[in-house]
Amino acid sequence: MRKKDFETFVRERRWSWILTYTFIAILILMVFFFSLKRVPGYSIKESVVFGTRVKIVVSSKLAGRIIEAILQDMRRIDRKFDPYDERSVIYRINNSNGEWVEVDNEVLFVLKKALYFAEITGGAFDPTVGVLVKLWGFNDGNYRIPSDEEIRDALKHVGYENVEISGNKVRLKNGALLDLGGIAKGYAVDRAIQIAKRYDQKATGFIDAGGDIGIIGPKFGGSDWVIGIRNPRYKENSDETIDVVYMKDGAIATSGDYERYFIKDGKRYHHIFNPKTGYPSHGIISATVIAQSCADADALATAIFNLGLDYSLMYIPRFGGQAFIVTEDSKIHRTKGFGYFEKPH
Amino acid sequence: MVREALFYEELNDNTIRCTLCPHRCVLEDGKKGICGVRMNRGGVLYTLNYGELTSIAMDPIEKKPLFHFYPGTEILSISTWGCNMKCKFCQNWEISQQRPAVRRVDPERIVRIAMEHGSKFIAYTYNEPIVWFEFVLDTSRLAAKEGIRNVLITNGFIEPEPLKLLLQTIHAVNIDLKGFNEEFYRKECLGELEAVKRSIEMVYEAGVHLEITTLIVPNGNDNVNELEEEFKWIASIDPDIPLHISRYFPNYKYTEPPTPKEKLISIYERAREHLNFVYIGNLWDEKYENTYCPDCGELLIRRVGYDVELVGIDEEGRCKRCERKILKHL
Structure with missing residues (x-):
């Protein structure tokens, strides 16, 4: 029981x-x-602006609108700062015969930034190389090697001291020509980040405008974006990237002699000019800079070509950047602080 | 974004010495300095708070406090986090001793915000701007180019070389002199009196506008005779340097009750025996906030809270009655 x-x-x-x-x-x-946690999906769009491939990767509730707004703004900046577009403000300044031209705050901002970098790099970055760009045919693709005399003449019109700013007016002395190409693309990337954040403070992702990369926010909200640095002498069957960096914020820009160039008699002539000699700068074939803003990184990467290796390694950290440099003997050099970005953290 | 620091030296085996402030922290790989915002990674010193903003506000310039520098104006005030001292009575410990939520900005953005708000001034304040050195330097350089004046509200605990560099683009400084007792400085603040005195002298000699603040902490630095040594020392530099005696309130690790009013007044009176311009902060008594002519006693600037009225000052900054020079900046 x-x-x-x-x-x-x-x-x-x-x-x-x-x-x-x-x-x-x-x-x-x-x-x-x-x-x-819900893993956010990333919306990706590629387009062509600034004559280069632009890739936008965004995760946000408003990703579609953010991407459209960014592309629209980038095209606007491209037109506004294109020295060869008759509607652009830079064209107006360049063709004003030294008269004062009234500009808006945005142009003043970019121009002042360009002049700031020109000043601190002792002219290694110079926004008045427009005359040289034209002389060598990099404006329309009719490349040629000018005579020494032509270069000597052109150099009379080169030098950032020829840019004068007074209030909201700008004028160019000595027939100088502005070319803000070395900074406007970076500026557009900085703007793109601001646009993304204005739409959605929590947006993450990045913008890659032909080697000028700005981080909107960490991958999946907390991880590093892994960014490859292009091998400047990439050939098939060789490694496309020569280094990898890990970034959660900030910006990275690479300038290389492979971006726009022509080869004559076996010699490569590229688009980054030395404002002192009038010839494409030599010794360095690729320069990558990590900095707080993409405009800064862009300007410093260009400056490295003319600062040379030793000065760049010494001064770029003082200007707020870290640099990765490839010299023409294919050797890699980096500022000591660059190592921080070569590891995930 | 992390950014390489401007002042450090390499020792050996990836060990470095930060040379920004008199702590001169020796840091092995992976270690942070006393400030908590400078870190050795692989033999390189990085600053961790570059472009990290914790507070931004338009304040009356009197709140800094600066009483003899463009009185009655508003100033864009910004701060980050971290501090190279560890005052147990810190009045801003939420941002000085820990990392709160931050917003990321760049120097241009700060200058633009100042211009958009019509501010002719930027103050680096609330937490300790010395540990934000690179950002303050970059921003102040840009701001100075735009005609904006830069103000540093600091504990003055910095090495001479970086201070000299920073002073090139700084127009006014208020240094917090935390008493006149080396032991108090070391034990309660983790600082050094002599280093701060050196900074005060450097700021004065550089011709940068200078005011001094001393927070009176009960049973800490409130010995009147000891403070008199401070007043005498300031007077030996220039008796016209404005001194703000500030009332302490219990905060962070200190629980002592607020400084008694009578104590503040007795200290004020002793200070007035040596210095021409002494004020009491956090007491909200007009009598101790107004500026009077030290020669003829005329009321020059009336301050009621943050309402400021220049009543007895002419356009040259002189006393209207006896023409004694009072203000260099107005």
């Missing part, structure tokens, strides 16, 4: 145990699923 009672008791109780365990299991599963 006692035994029977016990069996009945166990049988009846079994169901309640099963129910309890099922309930706990469901609870654990629910906690598990709710604790999983």
Whole structure:
């Protein structure tokens, strides 16, 4: 009798145990699923602006609108700062015969930034190389090697000291020509980050405008973006990247002699000019700079070509950047602080 | 974004010495300095708070406090986090001793915000701007180019070389002189009196506008005779340097009750025996906030809270009655 009672008791109780365990299991599963953070999906769009491939990668509720707004703004900046577009403000300044031209705050901002970098790099970055760009045919693709005399003449019109700013007016002396190409693209990337954040403070992703990369926010909200640095002498069957950096914020820009160039008699002539000699600068074939803003990184990467290796390694950290430089003997050099970005953190 | 620091020297085996402030922290790889915002990674010193903003506000310039520098104007005030001292009575410990939520900005953005708000001034304040050195330097350089004047509200605990560099683009400084007792400085603040005195002298000699603040901490630095040594020392530099005696309130690790009013007034009176311009902060008593001519006693600037009225000062910054020079900047 006692035994029977016990069996009945166990049988009846079994169901309640099963129910309890099922309930706990469901609870654990629910906690598990709710604790999983939803991994944000990334919207990706590629387009061509600034004569280069632009890739926008955004994760946000408003990703579509952010991407459209960024592309629209980049095209606007491209037109506004294109020295060969008759509608652009730079064209107006360049063709004003030294007269004062009224400009808006945005142009003043970019121009002042360009002049700031010209000043601190002792002219290694110079926004007035427009005359040289034209002389060598980099404005329209009719490349040629000018005579020494032509270069000597052109150099009379080169020098950032020829840019004068007074209030909201700008004028160029000595027939100088502005070319803000070395900084406007970086500026557009900085603007793009601001646009993304204005739409959605929590947006993450990055913008890559032909080697000028700005981080909107860390991958999946907390991880590094892994960014490859292009091998400047990339050939098929060789490594396309020569280094990898890990970034959660900030910007990185690479300038290389492979971006725009022509080869004559086996010699490569590229688009980064030395404002002192009038010839494409030599010695360095690729310069990558990590800095707070993309405009800064862009300007400093260009400056490195003319600062040369030793000065660059010494001064770029003082200007707020870290540099990775490839010289023409294919050797890699880096500022000591660059190493921080070569590891995930 | 992390950014390489401007002042450090390499020792050996990836060990470095930060040379920004007199702590001169020796840091092994992976270690942070006392300030908590400078870190050695692989033999390179990085600043961790570049472009990290914790507070931004338009304040009356009197709130800094600066009483003799463009009185009655508003100033864009910004700060980050971290501090190279560890005052147990810190009045801003939420941002000085820990990392709160931050917003990322660049120097241009700060200058633009100042211009958009019509501010002719930027103050680096709330936490300790010395540990924000690179950002303050970059921003102040850009701001100075735009005709904006830069103000540093600091504990003055910095090495001479970086201070000299920074002073090139700084127009006014208020240094917090935390008493005149080396032991108090070391034990309660983790600082050094002599280093701060050196900074005060450097700021004065550089011709940068200077005011001094001393927070009176009960049972800490409130010995009147000891403070008199401070007043005498300031007077030996220039008795016209404005001194703000500030009332302490319990904060951070200190639970002493607020400084008694009578104590503040007795200290004020002792200070007035040596210095021409002494004020009491956090007491909200007009009498101790107004500026009077030290020669003829005329009321020159009336301050009620942050309402400021220049009543007895002419356009040259002189006393209207006796023409004594009072303000260099107005």
